[in-house]
Amino acid sequence: MYLLGYDIGSSFIKASIIDIETGKLVAAASAPSAEMPMIAHKPGWAEQEPAMWWENAKDATRQLTQKANLKEVKAIGISYQMHGLVAVDRNHEVLRPSIIWCDSRAVEIGDTAFAQLGKENALTHLFNSPGNFTASKLRWVQQNEPQVYERIHKFMLPGDYLALCLTGEATTTASGLSEGILWDFQNERPADLLLDLYGISPSLIPTIVPTFAPQGYVTSKIADELGFTAGIPVSYRAGDQPNNALSLNVLEPGEIAATAGTSGVVYGITDQKEYDSASRVNSFLHVNHTSQLPRYGTLLCINGTGILNSWLRKNTASGLTYDQINQLAASVPVGSDGLVTLPFGNGAERVLENKLVGASVQNLNFNNHTQAHLLRSAQEGIVFALNYGVDVMKTLGVKPRIVRAGDANMFLSPLFGEAFSTITGAVVELYNTDGAQGAARAAGVGAGIYKSYREACQSLKTTRIIEPNVALKDAYEQAYLQWLKALERMLH
Numbered sequence: 228m229y230l231l232g233y234d235i236g237s238s239f240i241k242a243s244i245i246d247i248e249t250g251k252l253v254a255a256a257s258a259p260s261a262e263m264p265m266i267a268h269k270p271g272w273a274e275q276e277p278a279m280w281w282e283n284a285k286d287a288t289r290q291l292t293q294k295a296n297l298k299e300v301k302a303i304g305i306s307y308q309m310h311g312l313v314a315v316d317r318n319h320e321v322l323r324p325s326i327i328w329c330d331s332r333a334v335e336i337g338d339t340a341f342a343q344l345g346k347e348n349a350l351t352h353l354f355n356s357p358g359n360f361t362a363s364k365l366r367w368v369q370q371n372e373p374q375v376y377e378r379i380h381k382f383m384l385p386g387d388y389l390a391l392c393l394t395g396e397a398t399t400t401a402s403g404l405s406e407g408i409l410w411d412f413q414n415e416r417p418a419d420l421l422l423d424l425y426g427i428s429p430s431l432i433p434t435i436v437p438t439f440a441p442q443g444y445v446t447s448k449i450a451d452e453l454g455f456t457a458g459i460p461v462s463y464r465a466g467d468q469p470n471n472a473l474s475l476n477v478l479e480p481g482e483i484a485a486t487a488g489t490s491g492v493v494y495g496i497t498d499q500k501e502y503d504s505a506s507r508v509n510s511f512l513h514v515n516h517t518s519q520l521p522r523y524g525t526l527l528c529i530n531g532t533g534i535l536n537s538w539l540r541k542n543t544a545s546g547l548t549y550d551q552i553n554q555l556a557a558s559v560p561v562g563s564d565g566l567v568t569l570p571f572g573n574g575a576e577r578v579l580e581n582k583l584v585g586a587s588v589q590n591l592n593f594n595n596h597t598q599a600h601l602l603r604s605a606q607e608g609i610v611f612a613l614n615y616g617v618d619v620m621k622t623l624g625v626k627p628r629i630v631r632a633g634d635a636n637m638f639l640s641p642l643f644g645e646a647f648s649t650i651t652g653a654v655v656e657l658y659n660t661d662g663a664q665g666a667a668r669a670a671g672v673g674a675g676i677y678k679s680y681r682e683a684c685q686s687l688k689t690t691r692i693i694e695p696n697v698a699l700k701d702a703y704e705q706a707y708l709q710w711l712k713a714l715e716r717m718l719h
Contacts, residue, residue, distance in 0.1 A: 474665025
């Protein structure tokens with residue numbers, strides 16, 4: 228018997244099957260074969276068609292049928308890119324492309340709301356500035372596309388949309404609403420103070436279901452199309468970063484997870500109602516939060532992470548594999564001989580208080596610097612941006628000593644892993660898991676197959692452990708100080 232997990236990224240849709248008895252991966256697939264496109268009609272905008280996610284989810288599912296009998300799937304879990312907006316009408320038809328996580332168009336709307344609510348009032352109830360999160364994106368549609376807004380029956384997050392496609396039911400979770408800055412942390416309910424300010428009716432919120440529980444059941448039509456048994460439950464969903472933490476068994480205060488895909492994230496768990504007064508890092512309900520045992524996730528996000536590495540590969544290193552890029556980058560000394568890269572080219576960065584500064588390369592010398600310098604400088608720039616945010620997290624009591632991550636994406640680069648561990652001072656534990664596997668295991672908890680997530684992840688194993696390179700510590704710290712000076716010049 229199996230569990231199935233989906234992970235809706237902005238580049239690919241991944242699907243994984245886990246054997247219930249052993250907890251081990253049986254099969255995995257992803258679609259499409261090349262990265263999904265983003266629609267950017269204006270600078271700072273980023274949209275995707277929800278139908279594209281669904282078609283690729285079905286494609287990945289069909290690939291799995293070659294390796295496993297999907298009739299034996301007993302529960303489904305969903306992980307998804309956070310903060311996106313999907314709007315549907317009464318027939319559950321999508322009304323416009325999804326405004327996704329890295330879209331910056333609603334920054335001014337969120338900043339204005341922050342001022343109108345009052346900083347202390349907003350942070351006490353919302354833990355965050357409304358920023359360019361889901362609620363502010365919906366407000367943008369209301370103001371700029373009133374004919375679309377009038378037809379909205381429900382708005383939802385990307386994972387809610389995939390669940391809708393599977394079950395025919397529009398639902399969401401409290402954790403998901405907290406991602407959209409739609410949750411009142413003091414009153415443990417949807418955030419009426421922001422909904423009222425924006426003039427958004429609470430009736431547009433889908434039915435709220437528990438994170439771990441049967442949330443809906445696969446319809447006969449979809450079961451016939453994809454080879455499932457009708458009526459199996461969708462029993463878990465969460466945003467990709469809370470889910471990544473869960474995938475790594477990061478559930479309790481003091482535990483920390485990281486990921487470095489398209490964006491880079493450090494995510495720490497606390498049981499205290501802490502927030503950054505400038506909303507440079509953000510706080511959400513963690514997947515295992517209850518009012519009796521509160522669990523909050525403090526999230527640092529750097530938008531320009533793997534997407535910078537991918538951009539360089541496409542535009543300056545075509546024909547090279549990522550392994551070859553990593554080897555080239557490692558041929559240059561720490562600090563890239565003075566070359567500095569600021570990786571902020573994927574929308575407004577929350578850690579920079581939602582400033583849209585763009586990426587830049589500084590101190591380039593045509594006589595000294597080579598392609599290898601540029602490649603190393605990019606990886607160091609990503610690490611330094613993450614460390615800049617980690618310094619903010621430390622002020623909230625989140626202090627990384629051990630950081631868990633999946634053995635994937637940027638952490639596949641030995642240089643990146645060494646730089647991250649050395650500059651943050653944290654030991655990095657890499658594991659044989661990913662978001663789709665974590666969602667599958669969590670579905671087993673939600674369906675009552677496992678008693679706890681601890682039980683569900685017994686097969687989780689470390690693949691590598693990266694410790695700070697003491698010999699290079701001073702060199703990395705000097706390079707980081709030079710990077711900070713370049714950032715200050717950019718900001719002022």
